[in-house]
Amino acid sequence: MKTIPIIVDCDPGIDDTIALLTAFVSPELDILGITPVCGNQPLGRTVLNALQVCELGGRPDIPVYPGCFRPMLREPIHGQFHGKTGLGNTTLPDPVKTAEEMSAVDFLIEALSLASAKGEPVTLCCLGPMTNLAVALRIKPQIADGIGRVVMMGGAYREPGNRTMTSEFNVLADPHAAHVVFSSGIPIVALALDATHQVMLKPEHVTAFSRVGGRISHALGELMAFWDRNDVARYGSRGGPLHDPLVIAYILAPHLFGTTRARIFVEYESELCMGQTIADWYGKSGLEPNAEIVTRVDAQGVIDFFLDRLSRYAEKVPA
Amino acid sequence: MSVHRIIIDTDPGLDDAAAILMALASPEIEVLGLSVVAGNVPLQDALINACKIVGLSGRTDVPVHGGAAGPLVRDRVLGKYAGIGAFDDRLVPAGQIRPAEENAVRFIVRLAREAARTGDPVTICAIGPMTNIALALVQHPDVARGIGRIVLMGGAFAAMGHRTPWAEFNVYADPHAADVVLRSGVPIVMMPLDVTFKTLFTREHFEAFRRGGAAGQALSNLFTTFDRSDTARFGRPGGPIHDATTIAWLLRPDLFKGEDVHVGVELMGVTMGHTYADFHNKLGRQSNATVITDVDQAGFTKLLIERIGRHGGARSQPMPEA
Numbered sequence: 347m348k349t350i351p352i353i354v355d356c357d358p359g360i361d362d363t364i365a366l367l368t369a370f371v372s373p374e375l376d377i378l379g380i381t382p383v384c385g386n387q388p389l390g391r392t393v394l395n396a397l398q399v400c401e402l403g404g405r406p407d408i409p410v411y412p413g414c415f416r417p418m419l420r421e422p423i424h425g426q427f428h429g430k431t432g433l434g435n436t437t438l439p440d441p442v443k444t445a446e447e448m449s450a451v452d453f454l455i456e457a458l459s460l461a462s463a464k465g466e467p468v469t470l471c472c473l474g475p476m477t478n479l480a481v482a483l484r485i486k487p488q489i490a491d492g493i494g495r496v497v498m499m500g501g502a503y504r505e506p507g508n509r510t511m512t513s514e515f516n517v518l519a520d521p522h523a524a525h526v527v528f529s530s531g532i533p534i535v536a537l538a539l540d541a542t543h544q545v546m547l548k549p550e551h552v553t554a555f556s557r558v559g560g561r562i563s564h565a566l567g568e569l570m571a572f573w574d575r576n577d578v579a580r581y582g583s584r585g586g587p588l589h590d591p592l593v594i595a596y597i598l599a600p601h602l603f604g605t606t607r608a609r610i611f612v613e614y615e616s617e618l619c620m621g622q623t624i625a626d627w628y629g630k631s632g633l634e635p636n637a638e639i640v641t642r643v644d645a646q647g648v649i650d651f652f653l654d655r656l657s658r659y660a661e662k663v664p665a
Numbered sequence: 666m667s668v669h670r671i672i673i674d675t676d677p678g679l680d681d682a683a684a685i686l687m688a689l690a691s692p693e694i695e696v697l698g699l700s701v702v703a704g705n706v707p708l709q710d711a712l713i714n715a716c717k718i719v720g721l722s723g724r725t726d727v728p729v730h731g732g733a734a735g736p737l738v739r740d741r742v743l744g745k746y747a748g749i750g751a752f753d754d755r756l757v758p759a760g761q762i763r764p765a766e767e768n769a770v771r772f773i774v775r776l777a778r779e780a781a782r783t784g785d786p787v788t789i790c791a792i793g794p795m796t797n798i799a800l801a802l803v804q805h806p807d808v809a810r811g812i813g814r815i816v817l818m819g820g821a822f823a824a825m826g827h828r829t830p831w832a833e834f835n836v837y838a839d840p841h842a843a844d845v846v847l848r849s850g851v852p853i854v855m856m857p858l859d860v861t862f863k864t865l866f867t868r869e870h871f872e873a874f875r876r877g878g879a880a881g882q883a884l885s886n887l888f889t890t891f892d893r894s895d896t897a898r899f900g901r902p903g904g905p906i907h908d909a910t911t912i913a914w915l916l917r918p919d920l921f922k923g924e925d926v927h928v929g930v931e932l933m934g935v936t937m938g939h940t941y942a943d944f945h946n947k948l949g950r951q952s953n954a955t956v957i958t959d960v961d962q963a964g965f966t967k968l969l970i971e972r973i974g975r976h977g978g979a980r981s982q983p984m985p986e987a
Contacts, residue, residue: 414803418737419841451804452771481800484733485770522738522841614738615933 349376350469350597353457355413355450357385357474357516358395360428360569361590364652365473366396367562368594370403371658375597377405378457378468381450383413385474385519386425387432392474395432397441402565403659406443413450413478417520419614425515427575427586434572436565454482458492467494469597472527473590475516476500480523483530490532497597499590500524501538501610501623503639510621512613514539518621521614528610534637536610537592538623541603541640545592545648547573548585558653560660591652596640599651604642607635669694669788669915670780672773674732675908676704676793677714679746679887682757683969684792684908685715686880689722690975693916697776697787698728700769704793704838705744706751708734711793712764713751720760721880722976729762732769732797736839739937744834745827746891756886758879773801777811786813788915791846792908794835795819799842802849814852816911819843820928820940821858822956829938833858836930837938843930853954855928856910857940860921864910864962865894865903873970880976909969910960917968922959925952 352375356362369375380400382392389412396410416422429435446453461468470479470493479496482489500516501524507513517524528534547570556567573586581587596603609626613619625639671694675681688694701708701715708731715729735741765772773789780787789812791798798815801808819835820843821827828834836843847853866888874885893904914921927943927950942956 415806416803418799418803419845449774449804455768477803481803484735484737484796484800485768487734525738 347373350374351376351378351461351466352469352471353378353381353454354471355381355383355474355476355478356396356590357383357387357392358399359386359392359425359432359474359590360434360573361588362473363395363399363433363569365590365594366399367403368591368652368655370405371655372594372598377408379453380408380410381413381453381478382410383450383474383478384415384417384422385516386428388422388424389413389415391432393445394441397443397445398438401441401443402438402562409446411446411448411450411453414481417475417477418480418522420520423519427573429572434569436568438565450478451482451485454478455486455489458489459486462489462492467492469494470496471593472496472498472500473593475520476523476527477520480526483526490530493532495533495535496527497535497537497593499537499542499593501536503538503540503623503625505539505543507622508539512619513621514623517612517623521612521621524612525614528612528636534610535596535605536637536639537596538639541643542587542589542592543581544643545588545645546581546583546585547588548583549574551585551649554653555656558657558660562659566656588648592648595648595651602644602647602651603640605638606641608637608639609633609635610637610639670697670785671695671788671790671915672697672700672776674700674702674789674791674793674795674797675715676702676706676711677718678705678711678744678793679891680906680908681705681792682714682718682884682887683906684790684912685718686722686884686976687909687912687969687972689724689727690972691912691916694912696727698730698772700730700732700773700797702732702769702793702797703734703741704835706747706749707743710751716762716764717752717757717760720762721757721883728765730765730767730769730772733800736794736796737799737841739839739841742838749891752887756890757883769797770800773797774804774808777801777808778805780811781807786811788813789815790911791815791817791819792911794839795842795846796839799845802845809849809851812851814854815846816854816914817846818856818861818908818911820855822940822942824858824862827858831936832938833940836940840930840932840938844932847928847930847953854914854923855954855956856907856914857956860957860960861905861907861910862899863960864905864965865899865901866906866966867903870966870970874973877973877976881973884973906969910965913965913968914957917964920961920964920968921957923955923957925955927952928954928956
């Protein structure tokens with residue numbers, strides 16, 4: 347089977363963890379590396395969490411390259427819904443595995459240059475602030491040729507923001523990096539709050555995941571239970587939006603998603619609207635579209651997709 | 666003698682050439698390498714020029730690393746003299762130096778982190794847009810810890826601008842990078858236009874450069890060919906050699922006067938790239954730079970000419986051990 351080479355750029359994070367655990371048991375994907383960045387938690391913690399999640403998922407073979415310790419310009423901000431460690435109340439064993447010596451930026455430059463030379467472009471899964479990719483692109487713009495597309499979770503177009511009135515966390519945390527990526531000419535699939543708020547991980551789903559997850563059931567149940575925003579007024583139900591995992595679902599099951607092509611922009615100057623993402627839905631900018639914005643999601647189909655994938659931990663020999 | 670271990674972050678550029686050759690002739694300075702950035706001219710031309718300049722010195726132990734081809738966030742702008750491009754072989758002969766494999770940002774990260782480990786800091790002389798340095802600073806906290814000081818040519822206060830009415834070129838070309846550097850916590854010495862405009866060089870000085878062997882002759886060719894005098898602005902003949910002030914400060918800080926103040930940069934709108942210095946402490950913020958306000962003009966001129974002259978007898982000059 348021809349596999350899809352991917353790099354997971356992330357800031358784990360509870361929803362990053364669910365995305366990683368799903369990717370680990372998807373044989374269609376060849377995970378070249380994980381590049382944690384400063385985001386939901388400070389860098390030291392996102393690196394540690396990535397290592398722990400690799401071991402939880404039985405994939406210590408995947409290299410973890412530590413990324414940038416701060417955003418390009420702005421002071422770091424961190425997530426509000428991931429608990430003290432970034433993994434809610436879940437305590438995972440100290441990892442045996444260690445991070446690579448090579449930095450995420452150097453890894454991206456090396457892996458993507460190689461991908462470009464071989465003519466085998468990599469799919470970049472961006473689940474956090476996009477500092478690593480932006481810095482790599484500024485150092486060596488030619489690596490864009492080694493990227494087939496960027497499938498990113500971030501932004502909010504018709505939906506209001508989740509960290510400020512206008513802005514979603516990942517883009518707000520490094521709007522300058524988002525600007526570098528959006529203006530790079532690389533094809534982008536944007537999974538913004540417009541999409542992720544369509545898929546609520548409700549308490550009844552959590553029960554179902556806890557039943558199927560085999561040897562990771564306990565951790566998975568704990569992580570997912572912690573994710574409940576308990577904010578029916580905003581989300582229309584209990585539960586939490588399944589942000590980052592949608593990136594993996596989109597790559598593996600695109601039929602569950604509907605998209606609209608548009609040019610996307612990010613505000614990085616105004617303090618009031620810092621990090622706001624704007625879509626040129628009706629061609630007002632005179633610029634070509636640079637993104638597929640996911641506008642429709644088959645929510646039940648996505649939940650079923652994850653139930654199917656994560657049930658594989660029940661079948662697999664424990665690590 | 667304690668030797669300054671420096672990286673020259675540069676976009677050559679005429680006055681970059683003077684600064685680099687001044688450093689390479691000075692035993693008080695160990696040039697660890699050049700990190701090249703797009704600025705005065707596009708990156709590829711800047712890289713060719715940097716290699717040619719090192720070649721002129723006869724040195725083969727100074728690596729030249731190519732860096733960022735454009736600024737962090739804004740659209741690319743080139744220098745007023747970008748048309749110069751790669752130096753013509755008739756002005757500056759081609760040499761044997763070729764760019765190193767490692768990119769400039771990685772070079773800075775590696776040396777700075779090593780310096781943070783050993784406690785033997787590196788100095789960066791930043792004489793172009795500061796994109797490479799900013800890209801290095803965001804990658805690891807040890808990068809800032811390993812850089813003892815950044816001596817930068819950039820900014821303008823009472824002197825106003827020279828690229829726009831309000832902005833000096835190096836800051837204007839990448840204001841976001843300047844902002845990262847100014848807020849990095851690394852001690853900064855800043856040479857604004859206010860001070861570089863004070864020392865003007867004329868044809869007699871360029872003639873004097875010729876005593877400096879192949880290097881001095883090439884430098885003389887460049888400055889004679891591309892006349893940068895602006896009598897209307899400066900009120901007298903001659904043009905500045907901005908970047909060489911950074912090297913001069915390392916060699917002879919006694920030639921300069923400065924003030925520790927808070928400096929910031931404007932990142933948007935018509936005044937993008939404008940720098941401000943809080944000389945009268947109106948903001949009550951901690952100083953982040955020593956802004957140089959005055960220079961001993963005769964002393965600086967003499968020092969530059971004397972150092973370039975050393976290339977004439979370069980082989981007999983003691984060079985610091987690597």
